[in-house]
Amino acid sequence: MSDGTIKAVLGPTNTGKTHLAIERMCGHSSGMIGFPLRLLAREVFDRVRAIKxxxxxxxxxxxxxxxxxxxxYFxxxxxxxxxxxxxxxxxxxDEAQLAADPERGHIFTDRLLNARGxxxxMILGSSTLEPMVKALVxxxxxxxxxxxSTLSHAGSCKLSRLPPRSAVVAFSVEQVYAMAEAxxxxxxxxxxxxxxxxxxxxxxxxxxFQNGEVDYIVATDAIGMGLNLDLDHVAFASLSKFDGRRQRRLTPAEMGQIAGRAGRHQRDGTFGTVSGMRGSTASPPEFTDEEVYAIxxxxxxPLTHLFWREAEPRFDDLATLVGDLEAPPDEPQLRAAPEAIDLAVLKRLAEEPLxxxxxxxxxxxxxxxxxxxxxxxxxxxxxxxxxxARLxxxxxxxxxxxxxxxxxIAELDRTQGDIDTLQGRIAAVRSWAYICQRPDWVLxxxxxxxxARAAEAKLSDALHARLTERFVNRRTSLLMKSLGQDRSGLPVELAPDGALTVDGEPIGKLEGFRFVVAPDATVADRKMLLAAGEKALPALLTQRAQWVASEGLGELELSEGAIQWNGHRLAQVELPDDFGKPRLVPVRxxxxxxxxxRKQFEAALLDWLEAQLEPLAPLRTLAAAAHDPAAGSEARALLHTVIAGHGSVSREDAGxxxxxxxxxxxxxxxGVTFGALDIFVPALLKPAPRRLLHALGIDRRPLEEAMLPVIGEQRHLPAGYRPAGSQxxxxxxxxxxxxxAFDARAKATGAGGKAKPPSQFAIDLSLPISIGLEAGxxxxxxxxxGFKRQGARALAEGAFGPPAPDMWGWRPRRPGERNDRNERGAPAAKQRHGKPGHKCHGKGGGKGKPAAKGGKPRESQHGPARAGGAFDALKELLG
Incomplete structure (x- = not known):
């Protein structure tokens, strides 16, 4: 309106021009603001909506x-x-200086000349617009x-040393991607x-970027068109761009428009260039002294002209329309706009038959x-x-x-594909959204x-996800900001499965009490992830140790000579020779x-260990007696032998x-039992002490987990077992x-045991069968x-009745006789000391007959039969 006031608010970036316009519009009964970008229009729309x-x-x-x-308000x-x-x-x-832009300038010029409240x-723009405003308005x-705030030149900086809250400005898609990946x-x-x-x-x-999830943003020169970002530094990856016709250097005004995005309100900003890009052979861009001073x-x-095109052409026919759109302006400050794509399409289709x-x-x-x-x-x-034309x-x-x-629209509503594919689909959907906006084009x-808007939003979400996935390592970004903080302030969380996360991003895993870096970490990230984990470990390990000591003792186990928790080693166990108080050697x-x-946790582990070692009390008793001088050297020697055998030793090896x-x-x-074949401590043959000795690594012989009475044949005999044929x-x-068996023989001998022992007697085999021994x-x-089976004679043909039972005989092994029968039941090897009558056979030697009445064996000149033979065993069994 002719009576309305017109103000041209001109100045550099970060002067609050847009904020002033918003305040002025909200003070009127109605208003409209035109912006160069839909993004900026949306930002201001949200702000005004919050007010109105x-x-x-x-x-x-x-x-x-x-x-x-x-x-x-629009x-x-x-x-x-x-x-x-x-x-x-x-x-x-807003950004009225864009009237000098060759592509869109004629639209800004028309609004500058005609749009009035x-x-x-208000005309908002750079101070370079001042002479044009004076001439045209x-x-x-x-x-x-x-x-x-102050804007100052910071020189050149390597990308790896770029300060946080920085923007890198590039002028091609390839350069933007390269910078973002770096x-x-x-x-x-x-x-x-x-x-x-x-x-x-x-x-x-x-x-x-604004939420602080990343500290850097890579952008084209679109960043200079009114985008309000929380930037401290703007770094130029290049100082030249292709403007649609040729590659040219940016003007100082364009540089200033972009660099001016650094600094917000009263916080100063800096600008500079990026140098030292790996693989780059070109010299890094540099500002001239004149450009630095200007910025x-x-x-x-100042601007010397604006671009103009007839905003209200005549529509008599196509030729008249093209003529009006190409007509030169009347004002000397205005120049005909270069041929835009809408005019180029019009002229191209005007030559078609349509x-x-x-x-x-x-x-x-x-x-x-x-x-x-x-x-x-x-x-x-x-x-x-x-x-x-198709439209x-x-x-x-x-x-x-x-x-x-x-x-x-449905053809385009697909989120598969890479970044370029999604960009192409979004551009096509935007075309259909524009078409659907027309009031008379679409039913x-x-x-x-x-x-169309739903498809665009869906594709935009997918594109954002692809960009974030490709150019953002959220874990590294979080750690870069967190590592300088106090240890207690590092936002590391411990998940129930042991995973360590920083704001939801995994950095590794706590395996027991050992921190393991995430397997997908790059070589460059490992050092940083280790540092982050080590900062948080003391508090997390304390939390875990307290839980294990109070509630997790049931999950502890002894294995391979160490206390383990869920398969992870906590401390090595060292037992003294007397099997007394154990000692722990914690993992590092x-x-x-x-x-x-740490001391409290070790004390809790030691208490738990001592309770677990209780089944070894008989072994401690034996060890105490073995170190007692009052026991006598012979008894102590045997005790040491039994202890070395961890509760059992064959008579042959017992001495x-x-x-x-x-x-x-x-x-x-x-608790020592003197058996026919073995000297053993029954309390130490039970499953608990056997498993405990194996878990401690003291007895490394194979362990039969179930500790069954009888097991199948094994290559290495388990602890506490002896061979019995194939079992x-x-x-x-x-x-x-x-x-x-000895009781059966004694019973057949008669009361008092003075009668001549029978040469054959019966043995009830129900006991070994019930235990699990096979008949063979x-x-x-x-x-x-020394027992030998003599098979019963078969019934005569035609005879009736139960078969006769097998009979058994007994002959003690002679001194020096090999015990080959033990392994497979084969006959013992022949004597190799000479012919019958050799002095080692004693007076009654000869053909293996007993040397005394009652079947009692004689002792040879070599002394008693070797331990493990049946001589002493028979005496003990018969009293």
């Missing part, structure tokens, strides 16, 4: 329209805003605003902002609207013109069918627009526990010939069977003690 309420604020862009019926992209201001009380144009109009009041390796990742991304994806990437002092060459049918102002206007479809896919004039053929018939549009417009991981907690018989009652009181039997049970192995076990 959802029903009062609208968002209008080329692909999105949120317009409540009672909306009075946040729009420049292309979508009313070119005359829409009759609103307040109208503002009834009460107040002489009524405007110029208002300068100084920058809130930052992922060095600093845990970066957000990515490019013009090719959908607004939703850019929103999510910016939010990733730091915000002194740039143009012959486009006649009349209404049809020409409709055709121009079709040609104005933005090239979201960035495919160029030729390919975009073919898409518009026009459908529009000639009236409306696009809902089924047809829904099918096209069921609202439904189709909702489908426990040294990370604070001293007090009984040196033990006075009067010491045997003393040893029996200690093995526990020595105490073997002794029980042999004692029953019973004679082999009994044969080890």
């Amino acid at each position: 309420g959802d029903k009062m604020v609208a968002l209008i862009t080329g692909e999105e329209r949120i317009e409540p019926p009672d909306a009075r 946040c729009c992209t420049v292309e979508a805003m009313d070119r005359l201001g829409g009759g609103h009380a307040f109208v503002a144009l 009834r009460e107040e109009t 002489p009524r405007a009041e110029l208002v300068g605003r100084p920058r809130f 930052l992922r390796r060095f600093r845990g990742g970066a957000a990515v902002v490019m013009g090719a991304l959908s607004p939703e994806t850019r929103n999510k990437q910016v939010e990733l 730091e002092e915000h002194r740039f060459a 143009a012959q049918s486009i006649k009349g102002a209404g049809l020409v206007r409709r055709f121009w609207e079709a040609c104005s479809l933005p090239d979201f896919r960035a495919v160029g004039t030729e390919q975009h013109a073919r898409f518009v 026009w053929q459908d529009l000639c018939e009236g409306y696009l069918g809902a089924d047809y549009v829904a099918a096209r 069921a417009r609202d439904e189709m627009f909702a489908r 991981e426990l040294a990370l526990l604070p001293e007090l907690e 009984l010939q040196h033990l006075p018989k009067e010491l045997r009652p003393y040893l029996r009181k200690l 093995a039997i526990r020595v105490d049970l073997a002794e029980k069977i042999l004692r029953a 192995n019973i004679p082999r076990l009994l044969g080890s003690a």
Whole structure:
């Protein structure tokens, strides 16, 4: 309106111009602000909505329209805003210096010249716009605003040493990706902002940076168009770009616009360049002294012209339309805009046969609207013109069918593929969202627009996930920020399965009390992950030790000579020779526990261990007696032999010939049993002490887990067993069977035992059978003690009655006779000391007959029979 005030608020970045415009608009009854980016429009839309309420604020862009019926405040992209201001009380144009942009400048110029508020109009932009405002809008009041903070040059910096809260600016997709991947390796990742991304994806990437999940952002020059980021430093990866026609160096004003994003409000910012990129042969970019001065002092060459194109062309016919759009401006400060893609498409299709049918102002206007479809896919004039031609053929018939549009959207609504594939689909969906926004192009417009927006949101989420997955190592990023904090402040959490996480990101696993780095960690990350784990370990290990000592003792076990918890070693166990108080040697991981907690934990482990060692009390008793001088050297020698055998030793190896018989009652009181074949301590043959000795690594012989009475043949005989043919039997049970056999022989001899022993007698085999010995192995076990089976004679043919039982005989082994019968029941080897009558046979030697009455064996000149023979055993059994 002619009576409204016009203010041009000009100045560098970070002067609060946009914030001022928002405050002024909210102070009026209605208003509209045009922004260069949909992202910025959305940001301001959310801010105004928080002030005025959802029903009062609208968002209008080329692909999105949120317009409540009672909306009075409008946040729009420049292309979508009313070119005359829409009759609103307040109208503002943000980043108005973009009127000098060759591609979009003519739209900004039109809004600068024509968009007016009834009460107040604001033109926001760089101070370089001042001469143009004075020439084209002489009524405007110029208002300068100084920058809130200082912007200074920081020189060149390697990417690996880039300070946190930095942005790296690149000017090609390849360079953006290279920078983002390098930052992922060095600093845990970066957000990515490019013009090719959908607004939703850019929103999510910016939010990733703003929320502090990453400390770096890699962007194109789109970052300079009003994006408000919490930046401290802007680093240029390049100082030149391709502007659509040629590769050129950025102007100082463009550099300043981008670098000015560093610093927020009153916090100073810096700018510089990136150097030392691995594999780069080109010299790093450098600012000239003049450019540094211009950026730091915000002194740039003023604009000398703006681009213009007729905003209200005539639609008499296509030729008139093209002529008006190419007409030069009248003002000397304005220049004809370079041919934009909408005009290029119009001219290209005007040469096609389809143009012959486009006649009349209404049809020409409709055709121009079709040609104005933005090239979201960035495919160029030729390919975009073919898409518009196909669209026009459908529009000639009236409306696009809902089924047809829904099918096209459904084809694109797929989240498979890489980053480039998803970007292509999003661009295509944005084209259909724009088409569905037109009031007279699509049937069921609202439904189709909702489908297009839903597909775009879904694809944008997938693209954001792909970008984050490729360019963000969230774990490394979190650790980079956390490692400088106090140990107690590191946000490391211990999961029930032992996994260590930092804000949900796994850094490793606690295996027992040992920290193991996550297997997917790179070589570069391992050192950092170890440092993070070590900072948190004392507190976590203390927590784990307290739980194990109070509630987890039931999960402890002895294995391989150590106390283990869930299969992880905690402490090595060392037992003294007397099997007294054990000693613990903790694993080195426990040294990370604070001293007090470590001592308490070791004491709890020692108490648990002593309780577990209780089944070895008989062994401790034997060891105490073996070290007692009062026991006598012969008894102590035998005790040492039994202890060395961990509770059992064969008579052959026991050295009984040196033990006075009067010491045997003393040893029996200690729990020692003198058997026919073995000397053993029954209490130490039970499963508990056997397993305990094996777990402690004291007895490394094979362990029969179930400690069955009889087991199958094994290559290495388990502890506490002796062979019985193809089986093995526990020595105490073997002794029980042999004692029953001797009792059967004694019973057949008669009361008093003075009668001549019978040459044959019967043995009840139900006991060995019930224990589990096979019938073929019973004679082999009994044969080890001198018993020999004599098979019963078969019944005569035609005779009736039960078969006669097998009979048994007994002959003690002669001195020096090998015990080969023990192993397989085979006959003993022949004497090799000479012919019968050799002096080693004694007076009654000869053919193996007993040397005394009652079957008692004689002692040879070599002394008693070797321990393990049946001579002494028979005497003990017969009393």
